Amino acid sequence: MAVALVLSLPPAAHADVDVSLWNGSRAMAHIEAQLRFTPRSMDMPGHQRTIDYIKAELAKSGLTSVTTQDFVYRGTSKPLALFNIIARLNPENPRRVIVATHYDSIIRAYRDARNPQAAMPGANNSASGVALLLETARVLSASPQPPVGIDLIFFDGEEGPKSLGAGDPDWHPIGSPHFVEHLNDYYPNRKPDKAVDFDMVCKKDILLMPEASSVKAAPAEVKTFWELGAAIAPKAFSSKITYPISDDHTALNEAGISSFLVIDFEYEPYFNTSQDTFDKCSAESLEAVGRTLLRYLYLP
Numbered sequence: 001m002a003v004a005l006v007l008s009l010p011p012a013a014h015a016d017v018d019v020s021l022w023n024g025s026r027a028m029a030h031i032e033a034q035l036r037f038t039p040r041s042m043d044m045p046g047h048q049r050t051i052d053y054i055k056a057e058l059a060k061s062g063l064t065s066v067t068t069q070d071f072v073y074r075g076t077s078k079p080l081a082l083f084n085i086i087a088r089l090n091p092e093n094p095r096r097v098i099v100a101t102h103y104d105s106i107i108r109a110y111r112d113a114r115n116p117q118a119a120m121p122g123a124n125n126s127a128s129g130v131a132l133l134l135e136t137a138r139v140l141s142a143s144p145q146p147p148v149g150i151d152l153i154f155f156d157g158e159e160g161p162k163s164l165g166a167g168d169p170d171w172h173p174i175g176s177p178h179f180v181e182h183l184n185d186y187y188p189n190r191k192p193d194k195a196v197d198f199d200m201v202c203k204k205d206i207l208l209m210p211e212a213s214s215v216k217a218a219p220a221e222v223k224t225f226w227e228l229g230a231a232i233a234p235k236a237f238s239s240k241i242t243y244p245i246s247d248d249h250t251a252l253n254e255a256g257i258s259s260f261l262v263i264d265f266e267y268e269p270y271f272n273t274s275q276d277t278f279d280k281c282s283a284e285s286l287e288a289v290g291r292t293l294l295r296y297l298y299l300p
Helices: 024-035 045-061 123-141 175-181 212-217 219-232 248-254 283-297
Strands: 065-073 080-089 096-102 149-155 194-199 258-263
Touching (some): 024 283, 045 065, 045 123, 080 175, 096 175, 096 248, 096 283, 123 149, 123 194, 123 283, 149 175, 194 219, 194 248, 194 283, 212 219, 212 248, 219 258, 219 283
Parallel strands (some): 096 149, 096 194, 194 258
Antiparallel strands (some): 065 080
């Protein structure tokens, strides 16, 4: 869609938060650590190792309210055990904001021309979102309390029941739809005010464009986030609206939570190949996204 999102008003005033605390090198280390667990798809040893890693890093950050939403998906010939991880900052605050990503990766690099059975590293497609949330957790714990309660959610099963993502013609996320089916377990009195979902956010020379379904569902939030981003990292944020992309924000929007996706989906020729590796990622790209997120979370 060759349409521009109008960014006319200046960003809203924000609380006093030091965005320079958000460190891209630390986030890169989280990506590197996850790659040691490859393959990280459901029902593989690396999947559980990734879960253990996320929980351990959240504990290091000082977040004490961390739970898992365990369930079994029976839509395939073999039941799959899934685990959404929910870390809550300031859990008593009734105003909640969801910050989400997925941590599962596809099982194989199906787009490899020579070796489609190769293991999928998934440095950008899955590890980058986890790295973003873990570094954000560290900074939030070391910063003044934001005006809202924040729920960091690491969704399982985003790459679908076959763990092939876009390589599965019947692809659909599993973890986020299950989460919204049981929304009252976490939000018995009121739904979260909004949600932001991150996927594929470490690419060198990252260029983030508002995603079409997000603009339709959460136009004001998209506008605010992109304004903040353009002020922090002008080269990383474009106002040109891109095509619709389904991700974990889709289920959240369907549940009535104003949600948007932050993604740079233009990742050729590495997308879902064995070349989605650590060297394709950038600390500067991660900082552009992470510092924008931090500023966004401290808005009144």
